[in-house]
Amino acid sequence: MTKSQSVAANLAVLFTCIGRRVSLLNSFRRAARQLKVNASFFGTDTTELSPALQLCDKGFLVKPVAHADYTSELLSIVKRNQIKLLVPTVDLDLKVLAQNKPKFAAMGCCVLISAPDVVDICQDKRKTYRFLLKNGFDTPVTLSVRSALSQKKLNWPCFLKPWDGYASRGNAVVNNRKELLFFAKRIPNPICQEFIKGTEHTCDVYVDFSMKVRCVVPRKRIEVRAGEVSKGQVVKHPDIMSKAARLVETLGAGPGVITLQLFLTRDNRVKFIEINPRFGGGVPLAIKAGANFPKWILQGVLASKTNIRFDGFKDNLIMLRYDDEVWL
Numbered sequence: 001m002t003k004s005q006s007v008a009a010n011l012a013v014l015f016t017c018i019g020r021r022v023s024l025l026n027s028f029r030r031a032a033r034q035l036k037v038n039a040s041f042f043g044t045d046t047t048e049l050s051p052a053l054q055l056c057d058k059g060f061l062v063k064p065v066a067h068a069d070y071t072s073e074l075l076s077i078v079k080r081n082q083i084k085l086l087v088p089t090v091d092l093d094l095k096v097l098a099q100n101k102p103k104f105a106a107m108g109c110c111v112l113i114s115a116p117d118v119v120d121i122c123q124d125k126r127k128t129y130r131f132l133l134k135n136g137f138d139t140p141v142t143l144s145v146r147s148a149l150s151q152k153k154l155n156w157p158c159f160l161k162p163w164d165g166y167a168s169r170g171n172a173v174v175n176n177r178k179e180l181l182f183f184a185k186r187i188p189n190p191i192c193q194e195f196i197k198g199t200e201h202t203c204d205v206y207v208d209f210s211m212k213v214r215c216v217v218p219r220k221r222i223e224v225r226a227g228e229v230s231k232g233q234v235v236k237h238p239d240i241m242s243k244a245a246r247l248v249e250t251l252g253a254g255p256g257v258i259t260l261q262l263f264l265t266r267d268n269r270v271k272f273i274e275i276n277p278r279f280g281g282g283v284p285l286a287i288k289a290g291a292n293f294p295k296w297i298l299q300g301v302l303a304s305k306t307n308i309r310f311d312g313f314k315d316n317l318i319m320l321r322y323d324d325e326v327w328l
């Protein structure tokens with residue numbers, strides 16, 4: 001892997017922070033084969049010890065997202081390799097990609113990212129709460145720690161998490177004021193949420209390049225490892241699907257796949273907790289069930305016609321994940 005070499009292809013796709021996203025990479029390869037498109041798939045990471053980077057047609061080592069040169073490095077990779085589509089895979093670089101989308105567009109590269117104000121609402125859980133409340137979506141009551149502590153009556157337990165958190169980091173269930181005070185000092189930027197009991201679901205919502213929601217796949221989270229689903233099942237739940245579609249339309253998120261997280265309570269209420277404006281880790285399940293997001297996205301980039309049914313995927317499919325190896 002050298003930085004200077006460039007590879008020409010009919011359709012070049014670049015995944016940033018590609019890490020462990022081997023399944024997503026392979027689903028794009030499959031989609032290109034289905035479309036009979038000659039495509040190349042590139043990736044970036046900060047280390048060569050990145051499984052998906054090793055499996056790309058070509059991998060690029062870049063500075064960490066927070067580095068001042070991150071965007072210029074990406075722009076130069078895009079230019080040298082005539083990248084037509086850039087796909088983010090984690091939360092880290094969404095903001096910077098959203099802000100710099102026009103610079104990539106000027107080079108003929110489409111970045112699969114929402115507008116900066118949308119990314120901002122998604123990445124600040126206080127703003128997500130306000131957005132959901134204002135637009136009539138059910139969501140757990142969310143307070144600042146100070147405001148929670150000043151409540152005369154608070155329903156315990158509560159859920160503490162950072163308003164700018166990701167990957168389930170720094171979360172805690174607190175059962176009383178003492179625990180709340182204890183964890184609030186240890187969790188950075190904490191918010192205090194009503195603790196929701198119910199079945200956790202994720203929704204993959206596909207927004208096409210004309211910003212229309214075309215398909216919603218709810219998946220039940222059966223088991224989670226390190227913040228990412230390890231066992232999941234597709235559940236064709238009409239109420240979740242229509243609420244998820246309305247949410248993403250109201251927010252104006254997209255294009256691409258937007259990943260929503262919600263709880264379905266025992267009395268069948270749909271309570272949204274998070275919006276991730278990128279591919280979720282469990283998206284291979286939706287793709288396998290027939291929601292061929294990679295194909296629709298490649299067709300969108302190629303400006304060819306898509307045939308998408310809102311509920312055109314297999315119900316009840318179960319995904320059980322396991323670790324695999326890459327040898328160097």
Ligand SMILES: Nc1ncnc2c1ncn2[C@@H]1O[C@H](COP(=O)(O)OP(=O)(O)O)[C@@H](O)[C@H]1O
Pocket residue numbers: 140159161165166167168169171193194195196197200227261273274
């Ligand atoms: N209000 C809540 N009640 C119960 N569980 C919650 C609540 N908020 C979050 N969780 C749990 O914590 C996990 C991480 O929270 P989330 O809001 O998705 O933040 P992030 O993924 O950015 O860390 C969720 O997947 C869910 O299992």
Ligand SMILES: [Mg+2]
Pocket residue numbers: 167168261274
């Ligand atoms: Mg989450």
